[in-house]
Amino acid sequence: TFHKIDPESLTRGESLAQGSFTHIYKGVKQDQKEDEFYQTEVVLKVMDSSHRNCSESFLEAASIMSQLSHKHLVLLHGVSLGKESIMVQEYVRHGPLDLYLKKNHGESKVTTSWKLQVAKQLAYALNYLEDKRITHGNVSAKKVLLTREGDVASGSPPFIKLNDPGVSVTVLAKDLLVERIPWVAPECLSDPKGLALPADKWGFGATLWEIFSGGNMPVSLLEPQKKLHFYQSRLQLPAPKWTELATLIAQCMDYEPRARPCFRALIRDLNSLITSDYELLSDPSPADV
Ligand code: ATP
Numbered sequence: 001t002f003h004k005i006d007p008e009s010l011t012r013g014e015s016l017a018q019g020s021f022t023h024i025y026k027g028v029k030q031d032q033k034e035d036e037f038y039q040t041e042v043v044l045k046v047m048d049s050s051h052r053n054c055s056e057s058f059l060e061a062a063s064i065m066s067q068l069s070h071k072h073l074v075l076l077h078g079v080s081l082g083k084e085s086i087m088v089q090e091y092v093r094h095g096p097l098d099l100y101l102k103k104n105h106g107e108s109k110v111t112t113s114w115k116l117q118v119a120k121q122l123a124y125a126l127n128y129l130e131d132k133r134i135t136h137g138n139v140s141a142k143k144v145l146l147t148r149e150g151d152v153a154s155g156s157p158p159f160i161k162l163n164d165p166g167v168s169v170t171v172l173a174k175d176l177l178v179e180r181i182p183w184v185a186p187e188c189l190s191d192p193k194g195l196a197l198p199a200d201k202w203g204f205g206a207t208l209w210e211i212f213s214g215g216n217m218p219v220s221l222l223e224p225q226k227k228l229h230f231y232q233s234r235l236q237l238p239a240p241k242w243t244e245l246a247t248l249i250a251q252c253m254d255y256e257p258r259a260r261p262c263f264r265a266l267i268r269d270l271n272s273l274i275t276s277d278y279e280l281l282s283d284p285s286p287a288d289v
Contacts, residue, residue, distance in 0.1 A: 002066035003078030045087040072125035094146035101215030127263035138165035139203030140183040181227040198257035205252025
């Protein structure tokens, strides 16, 4: 159910990253229309051949993405099925949000209202998925890519796109699930096959926290045992000083999946946050948990 791309039309460029099961390259896709050649900058996600068992899930992610179209979701050009399975996506210039936030922490270009805009755009993408009853299952700032940085002075907002979820949590080994604490929903740890819409609200809550702490997530650096203990003891991330934001995050990161609000309600709440209330306070410190 996705557009097939001829491997011959793809040129592999510099390596961008290595995912758990993939190598990610910048690349070029060449198309021919009559006598004209067109070149498009793309990203090639090459499935690691040593993880054949996860290929199916990888292709399923591609299939889901190819059925969707939203301005805040990464565009999938198609899949190339040669010796390797390759997902061909649009290239997103400014890369993943977690790194961007870390790199630009404290810079004047990343204001509270900038962060709020990013959060709202992510909520719009997830609201679109919720309407279609599709669970993403891997929401975190790493999966949010920045298309446009925006510019405070000229009033141009940032622009983000949510990336594909990659290999589904329903087939991941337990240690990889534990690695994803605190973004992975607690119910997925005990029953990964039960992955459902509420999981994305939990992931969104953790991502909100991450965005407002400048891309830091101290819990993710804990040892696996301590991470597990965090969920087993039903702990919470330290509440940001901005009370209204803290309430929103706490609602998303409710250990009872059914208690988490729908994205329509979350968007309404995000729209009611007034950044000037927050500008008086300092950032939530990435305190010890
Ligand atoms: P994992 O399975 O470990 O979650 P993955 O294989 O799903 O990883 P991503 O997390 O989607 O891979 O991407 C890894 C990195 O590759 C990103 O952090 C980013 O640096 C780069 N990247 C991925 N997709 C794009 C894109 N469309 N445009 C620009 N950079 C990208």
